[in-house]
Amino acid sequence: MEKFVVHTGIVVPLDRENVDTDAIIPKQFLKSIKRTGFGPNLFDEWRYLDHGEPGQNCSKRPLNPDFVLNQPPYQDASILLARQNFGCGSSREHAPWALQQYGFRAIIAPCFADIFFNNCLKNGLLPIVLCSSDIQQLFYETAAFKGFQLTINLEQQQVRTLDGTNIFEFDIAPFRKYCLLNGFDDISLTLRYSDRIRQFEINRLARQPWLVNQPVS
Numbered sequence: 001m002e003k004f005v006v007h008t009g010i011v012v013p014l015d016r017e018n019v020d021t022d023a024i025i026p027k028q029f030l031k032s033i034k035r036t037g038f039g040p041n042l043f044d045e046w047r048y049l050d051h052g053e054p055g056q057n058c059s060k061r062p063l064n065p066d067f068v069l070n071q072p073p074y075q076d077a078s079i080l081l082a083r084q085n086f087g088c089g090s091s092r093e094h095a096p097w098a099l100q101q102y103g104f105r106a107i108i109a110p111c112f113a114d115i116f117f118n119n120c121l122k123n124g125l126l127p128i129v130l131c132s133s134d135i136q137q138l139f140y141e142t143a144a145f146k147g148f149q150l151t152i153n154l155e156q157q158q159v160r161t162l163d164g165t166n167i168f169e170f171d172i173a174p175f176r177k178y179c180l181l182n183g184f185d186d187i188s189l190t191l192r193y194s195d196r197i198r199q200f201e202i203n204r205l206a207r208q209p210w211l212v213n214q215p216v217s
Contacts, residue, residue: 001124003183007105008151008162009078012068013142019082020089021116025098029054038094039101043069073147081138082109087116087127096120106152108159110135121176122185126152128159128170137166154180 029041031054040058045051047069049062063070069077080099086109087095096119099107106126120127130138141161142148151160154177159168172180179189190197205212 001179001183001185001188004105004124004126004154004180006151006153006155007078008149009105010073010076011079011081011108011138011142011148011150012074012077013081013139014068015083015139017083018085018088021087021092021095021113022089024087024095025092026052028052029098030092030094035097036101038098039103042098042102043067076103078103078105079150079152080104080107081135081142082107083135084110084132086112087120088113091115091119093119093123096123096125100125108135108138108150121180124180124183124185126154126180128152130159130168130170134168141166 023043023045025038025041026044029038029044029052032038041052046067047064048058049064052058052061065071068074086107095116099120100123104125106128107120108128108130110132111129112120112127117127138150149162151162152158153160154172157170157172157177159170160166179185184192
């Protein structure tokens with residue numbers, strides 16, 4: 001998992017409440033057993049004018065010019081500004097995968113659906129909760145300045161405008177902050193104890209040698 005320490009990027013405003021995971025990555029794309037390739041289908045029903053199916057060449061599909069991600073300069077955005085209850089609906093982990101594989105590193109909203117929030121943290125995508133007034137101020141900023149950028153400093157738990165005039169502080173659980181700063185997903189956390197796990201298996205088989213090469217029933 002990629003570390004998250006400090007990130008500066010263009011902010012794209014998604015001015016919709018209750019954006020659910022089926023809007024983030026529609027259900028037909030969940031057929032894939034891989035964890036990659038979901039970025040082109042992020043917000044598929046909003047980004048394109050035709051119906052999307054797995055395996056399509058998205059570069060040849062007609063884009064919806066009214067959808068914000070298709071408008072310059074937002075194609076290069078890496079910070080998503082959203083409204084309340086972002087990520088509601090089904091608990092599909094494909095939603096943070098699609099957002100991350102599109103190029104987003106962080107999402108800023110007044111509140112998130114719980115399962116989506118935790119899935120983001122486990123996959124290296126930083127969900128930031130700010131109060132509604134701060135969110136509204138950021139929406140005003142993005143409307144006033146095309147290509148508006150923010151810097152997110154996870155160590156300091158701050159979101160800053162580039163000129164430093166506005167600083168917004170956010171909370172994050174210490175354990176999740178530690179994981180993001182170090183790039184640890186659940187597997188990486190477990191592998192830190194690989195020597196102890198290996199020694200446990202050696203000791204277990206020494207005590208119970210009949211378990212070696214036994215077929216699984």
